[in-house]
Amino acid sequence: MLAWFQFDILGVNSLLARGKVTSRDNQERGHLAPAPESFLGADLVDEIHTSGVNAARRRLLKGALATATAAAIPQVAATDDADILTLPSWSRSLGKPVVTTPYGQPSPFEAAVIKRQSPGLTQTNQASVAFTPLQSLFGMITPSGLHFERHHQGWVDIDPTRHRLMINGLVDTPLVFTMADLLRLPSVSRIHFLECGANTGLEWGNVAVPTVQYTHGMLSASEFTGVPVSLLLERAGYDRQRARFLLAEGADGSGMTRTINLDAALDDAIVAYGQNGEMLRPENGYPLRLVVPGVQGVSWVKWLRRLEVGDQPWGTKDETSHYVDLMPDGTHRQYSAIQEAKSVITSPSGGQTLLTPGYYCVTGLAWSGRGTVSKVEVSTDGGQNWRAARIDGPMLPKALTRFNFDWVWTGEEAFLQSRVTDTTGYTQPTRNQLVAQRGTRSIYHNNAIQTWRVAADGAVHNVQLG
């Protein structure tokens, strides 16, 4: 609750044209119980406003909070809301014309909702990661501009008129397609999640990062549009007797290559050019990427230039040196591709703060690379008791599923967890279960149950239990 005041003072919200924190903020935030500033003296509010929070002011705040939370009944604000009584400028002026921004932009008040790097995670910005801000997103689709980025040798801007897709290997007819060719072919649009195999990999040994953006933010979901791989392979006449594997190769400097399970490719893989109704973003592979539903992101080769049909796997760099899972006996699991069922509460989550006790709609995401989410359960006591969460929206195979959970926070310490079960009957394991089997050094495929500790002061922290 303390951070709220300080954040306002920082001036990030100056566009809100709030002179200072006043009682009306309470109403804007929609809490049933008054937010702290409603029951704080004007002197204390001013003091915090100008000088920040110190230990003495923190004690005063806590005292006021305890008094105020005794009565969680909707109240009329102590003073009438100036934002209601005095019409704001936007209600008394002519608005901006159309196409002021020919490609629309988010509100300037959403400036905090951006992709971010984890400092020190990588030492180059080309072989690096930018994480999706899951803590601030809704629903089951990730806005294209907030889709996480993982590149191995930087991203490139490709001229679509000079881009080609080649299909060769064990085929009757090796083929070349232009982008225009591909856009003429029968297309499908499918909603799927895309998760890096190393998502949550920082957390194998211990808690390493503070927020869900960094623990789980190598996760996004989009509606992808493109041509089924099965159609292209049939067009080329692939060798049904010998073909077992598919090599996907990128046109970027890294020439990213990954071996794809041919059965999976024929089942539901797509050579995609569309993402959420528009063309792919350059960082996500414009003009063409492979979509391999349920399989880790590294196999969704971006800037796709070639598919080769073969009878053996290729053992590429990212199948031998990286994206191999080290087991305690020194053996690496190779060609570990599937993203098993996983879920996470996205808010409230680590680094956030609950301002008051009372009702919260705990919300999160669940997904499975083997099928469809069948149920999600939530615990608020660290896994001792579980209740079903409410699934919101469609439950699609290999897609993100949004869940919500009604919770009344009493103001006492709580441990929030979510747990998904998919249509194969598989239930998401605890971290301890995974570690017992795989140790802590496998980097990839950490689908453990996440725990958020809600402290009595409302601060939410990333923790591991037991």
Place this chain on the structure above:
Amino acid sequence: MSSWASAWRLGFVLLATLSTVEASTLPPGVEGIGRLASDAEIAAWDIDVRPDFLGLPAGSGDVWQGEEIWLAQCASCHGDFGDANHIFAPLVLGNITEEDIAQGRVAALQNPAITRTTLMKVPTLSTLWDYIYRAMPWNAPKSLTPDEVYALLAYILNLGYVVEDDFVLSDANIRLVQQRMPNRNGMTRDHGLWSVSGSPDVLGHTCLSDCVVDTAVTSSLPAYAMNAHGNLAEQSRSWGPYPGQWTAAPLAQNEAVSAATLTIPTQQLTTAGCTACHQMTGLLVGPSFHDIRGRYVGSEHAAYLQNRITQGGSGVWGELPMPAMPDVGADALQDIIAWLISGELDKKGSEG
């Protein structure tokens, strides 16, 4: 009618059986989209090399040629001996034994204290050939000739004691060298993650109530690390029900710092041990405070600098690592960082 249909169906099945081409399910006309790839086009793009060396171009190169190319094009990132870690993980560190090479299993992979290198992990020589040829050097991929790749690979293998100093690697002997790859037997496909129908190795609990679990917190972020990712207050929607926690220095203190005349926090720098490696001007073990302050002007660098001081690091100013300094007190850290980012150069402190 039905007999006609049956006869037609029988004929169709016979036709399909006799034909080498199975019945197409493509919509009519689709076969006209896309064109035949020429041999030259396929040769230009199909550069992959498989573990059985299918696709390997002919050529050769020796260790000494490799060293020359290495020093010119690779060493700045990977170090002269492939052991640097300032940009990428080390390629070779000497953690491979003759026994490993004999067994094809690198024993050091069982030891968490030993840094994992590329040569400790990669089972297949084809991988290294393929990757260097397609993606290296870092800023000029696909600029090396096959002979240069053979030479570079000979040099790397020599660093790992896989081949002798006078070795000449070629398409003729590469299969023999594969038989000495230190971790050639170190991979397994015996797991359920290749196929969507694979079996999971770990199953979660399904207990719903009064489950017996240990709810003791075994790991959480220490207070000093809370702003290693910057001020979390700026990383959640600013006006929502879940404002982010303020993890940067308290604002009042920042304002006071910027308003006051900054002095060099000599006492803090000395007590914290900074001056053992850093001096005001000129390189000592680490960069000078003057240079550090010149590079990191502004409060946006505060979290980064705190992270660097408390966690240590290397590669920003040189390869020599800076050790983690976790014991710098919070107040001293605050003073030191405020001074480092202040941009006010060289106001004299108590040391004159």
